[in-house]
Amino acid sequence: SQQGEEDPQALSIQEGENATMNCSYKTSINNLQWYRQNSGRGLVHLILIRSNEREKHSGRLRVTLDTSKKSSSLLITASRAADTASYFCATARLTDSWGKLQFGAGTQVVVTP
Amino acid sequence: DGGITQSPKYLFRKEGQNVTLSCEQNLNHDAMYWYRQDPGQGLRLIYYSQIVNDFQKGDIAEGYSVSREKKESFPLTVTSAQKNPTAFYLCASSIFQGENSPLHFGNGTRLTVT
Numbered sequence: 472s473q474q475g476e477e478d479p480q481a482l483s484i485q486e487g488e489n490a491t492m493n494c495s496y497k498t499s500i501n502n503l504q505w506y507r508q509n510s511g512r513g514l515v516h517l518i519l520i521r522s523n524e525r526e527k528h529s530g531r532l533r534v535t536l537d538t539s540k541k542s543s544s545l546l547i548t549a550s551r552a553a554d555t556a557s558y559f560c561a562t563a564r565l566t567d568s569w570g571k572l573q574f575g576a577g578t579q580v581v582v583t584p
Numbered sequence: 585d586g587g588i589t590q591s592p593k594y595l596f597r598k599e600g601q602n603v604t605l606s607c608e609q610n611l612n613h614d615a616m617y618w619y620r621q622d623p624g625q626g627l628r629l630i631y632y633s634q635i636v637n638d639f640q641k642g643d644i645a646e647g648y649s650v651s652r653e654k655k656e657s658f659p660l661t662v663t664s665a666q667k668n669p670t671a672f673y674l675c676a677s678s679i680f681q682g683e684n685s686p687l688h689f690g691n692g693t694r695l696t697v698t
Contacts, residue, residue: 475626501683513588513674513689514627521683559626563684570615570634571642572684574626
């Protein structure tokens with residue numbers, strides 16, 4: 472199975488609501504990254520959080536990391552229709568050589584006006 | 585504007601034919617990557633390259649080949665040995681530094697083999 476697994480698989484919310492998705496992983500990491508993918512397009516990097524960090528913010532995004540539970544969460548506040556996309560977590564495992572990121576299967580978020 | 589260009593956007597091939605997917609970047613990044621994405625799944629790493637004239641196998645390299653003769657270019661060949669080649673292929677690049685740095689992705693090539 473994959474290193475990073477997102478939960479839920481799909482999420483439907485209305486504009487203005489907050490969206491929270493989680494990522495769990497199995498082995499120790501150097502860092503964890505979140506990406507967004509619009510339908511049929513490439514991924515766009517959102518945030519990188521290192522293993523010694525607990526929380527990071529970027530605009531309406533808030534990412535937390537709990538290394539004891541091997542989990543991370545991505546919160547999108549005051550969601551907009553333009554936030555409709557799939558969101559992926561990717562982990563840089565300590566045991567992997569440089570350059571290898573392990574991606575989860577993603578959370579599909581739909582924001583309705 | 586700097587970025588990664590993948591071409592073509594859609595590619596159709598008959599079974600048994602090799603096909604080469606193009607990836608060019610003008611971000612001056614040292615590292616480049618190829619991922620495969622299947623419906624409902626995450627990305628899986630095919631090959632990656634940290635510097636020119638060097639590349640490493642990823643998790644699913646069988647049936648694929650790459651070359652890295654120029655810093656800007658990292659073409660992927662899907663050979664007839666790849667059993668399930670129909671997929672969405674994504675190329676990415678990053679700077680090469682001490683920790684895994686964020687990836688910059690192209691917009692992908694959707695390959696259909698019949």
